[in-house]
Amino acid sequence: MTPELLAELGIAAGGATASGLRVYGTVAALGWFHRLGVLQLPDALDALASPWVVGIATSLYVVEFVADKIPAFDSFWDGIHTFVRIPAAALLAFAALGDAPETWRVIAGLLSGGVALSVHGLKAGTRLAVNTSPEPFSNWGVSLGEDLSFAGLLYLLVAHPLIAVAIAAGTLVVGSLAIAWIVRSLRRLGRRREPA
DSSP states (O other): OOHHHHHHHHHHHHHHHHHHHOOHHHHHHHHHHHTTTTSSSOGGGGGGSSHHHHHHHHHHHHHHHHHHHHHHHHHHHHHHHHHHHHHHHHHHHHTTTTSSSSSHOOOOOHHHHHOOOOOOOOHHHHHHHTTTSSSHHHHHHHHHHHHHHHHHHHHHHHHHHHHHHHHHHHHHHHHHHHHHHHHHHHHHHHHSSSOO
């Protein structure tokens, strides 16, 4: 595996995982990393380094950062962003593998969308559970933990792309298992409610 391909896979997988937590932050960070020479983005992602894209993504990240600290509103925000985070992660992955054959780019997009869905689902489910607590401190603690995880993912994306790929694969597996468990639980619940 060439270093360039490894970097592209790291961007695709790490970006998908980070997008499930903070999509605007992911776009902003990738753009800033490219502008500051920390990370060379593939040509298809050069647009992320545009001053307009970096500025808007950074502004939206600040809004997301604040919104994520407001109990109950954070779940509303997550609900809306189900329709943003997953497609954005798939698009980033598709573009990150710009030199790969189209089939592999589509597969990367699908898998990255699944990774973002897994991370987003785990995040949103956790936040719903935490929001049942009347005090705001647990919500703030979970949100700050997500911020630290997001920062760690960005570090891995740049410094250790293979670890970012492994985390994305693990997240996809955990998310798939969680979905299977939820489906089985709903089926059992439906069988119990059927009249005899």
